[in-house]
Amino acid sequence: MTIGTPEAAAKAVDFYADQGATSFKAYTNLTRAELGAAIQAAHRRGLKVTGHLCSVTLREAADLGIDDIEHGFMAASDFKANKQPDLCPGGGTSEAELAADPAKADALLDYLVQKKVAYTSTLAVRDTARNSPGIEVYAPDVRALFENNRRQPKSSPDAPMPSGLKQLVGFAKAFYDKGGLLLVGTDPTGGGGVVPGFANHTEIENLVQGGFRFEEAIKASTLNGAAYLGRAEKIGTVAAGKQADLVLIAGDPSTDVRDVRKVEIVFKEGVGYDPKKLIDAVRGKAGLY
Numbered sequence: 001m002t003i004g005t006p007e008a009a010a011k012a013v014d015f016y017a018d019q020g021a022t023s024f025k026a027y028t029n030l031t032r033a034e035l036g037a038a039i040q041a042a043h044r045r046g047l048k049v050t051g052h053l054c055s056v057t058l059r060e061a062a063d064l065g066i067d068d069i070e071h072g073f074m075a076a077s078d079f080k081a082n083k084q085p086d087l088c089p090g091g092g093t094s095e096a097e098l099a100a101d102p103a104k105a106d107a108l109l110d111y112l113v114q115k116k117v118a119y120t121s122t123l124a125v126r127d128t129a130r131n132s133p134g135i136e137v138y139a140p141d142v143r144a145l146f147e148n149n150r151r152q153p154k155s156s157p158d159a160p161m162p163s164g165l166k167q168l169v170g171f172a173k174a175f176y177d178k179g180g181l182l183l184v185g186t187d188p189t190g191g192g193g194v195v196p197g198f199a200n201h202t203e204i205e206n207l208v209q210g211g212f213r214f215e216e217a218i219k220a221s222t223l224n225g226a227a228y229l230g231r232a233e234k235i236g237t238v239a240a241g242k243q244a245d246l247v248l249i250a251g252d253p254s255t256d257v258r259d260v261r262k263v264e265i266v267f268k269e270g271v272g273y274d275p276k277k278l279i280d281a282v283r284g285k286a287g288l289y
């Protein structure tokens with residue numbers, strides 16, 4: 001459905017909500033009026049709107065009542081020198097653009113916290129030079145797509161954190177420390193080398209390597225997501241009367257975060273699964289369907 005007017009934006013939200021959609025993600029080319037209409041339509045039905053924005057700045061989206069922003073400051077056109085209202089200047093926001101005005105970045109984080117906008121960091125997409133765990137589950141042509149289109153040359157998992165990634169973790173940490181609701185996302189986009197599930201581990205590692213305590217990284221990855229979804233009463237922590245899927249880890253990720261990958265058993269809805277068997281079952285197939 002192509003959105004061309006605020007009315008069409010509201011209509012699209014109503015249409016998909018009627019089909020059972022439970023949340024909405026706005027994308028890069030909506031106008032402020034369209035995004036505002038979509039947010040209002042969603043909120044009328046008690047549903048939330050997140051956004052991978054560009055034509056609308058994060059500050060403008062906060063003013064329009066958006067609930068969450070995707071990709072943190074990676075998609076913050078607030079820092080683009082040539083930004084015109086309602087138009088996407090193209091490209092992501094670079095490390096240099098984000099570094100140019102630290103006071104502005106800090107003020108924007110304050111504003112997002114004040115407006116109760118959640119912030120989803122998708123750090124793993126900036127760590128594929130060091131890390132692409134789980135890549136072996138990709139179908140060969142999907143894997144080739146990633147290997148042939150790497151944004152950065154392959155390094156090693158022991159290499160220092162790339163500076164752009166470090167900067168992005170820094171923004172996530174500042175947002176968290178200001179009291180913002182930080183969420184963990186992964187942005188698994190096929191040829192991007194970010195594999196669902198595996199990338200969640202990368203994200204937790206990135207947070208810890210960037211200065212979060214392990215417990216804080218786990219909270220951002222679990223309880224905060226539940227809170228955003230309005231489900232924290234039922235899920236998100238292990239407590240009497242709540243529901244939980246659990247993993248059993250052969251190690252202590254609170255002392256070495258990389259142990260978070262040493263998953264022995266996954267319990268989902270009370271049934272234990274062997275992750276090795278599950279991964280073997282999809283090896284070379286992910287991305288085919």
Ligand SMILES: [Zn+2]
Pocket residue numbers: 052070071187
């Ligand atoms: Zn996105």
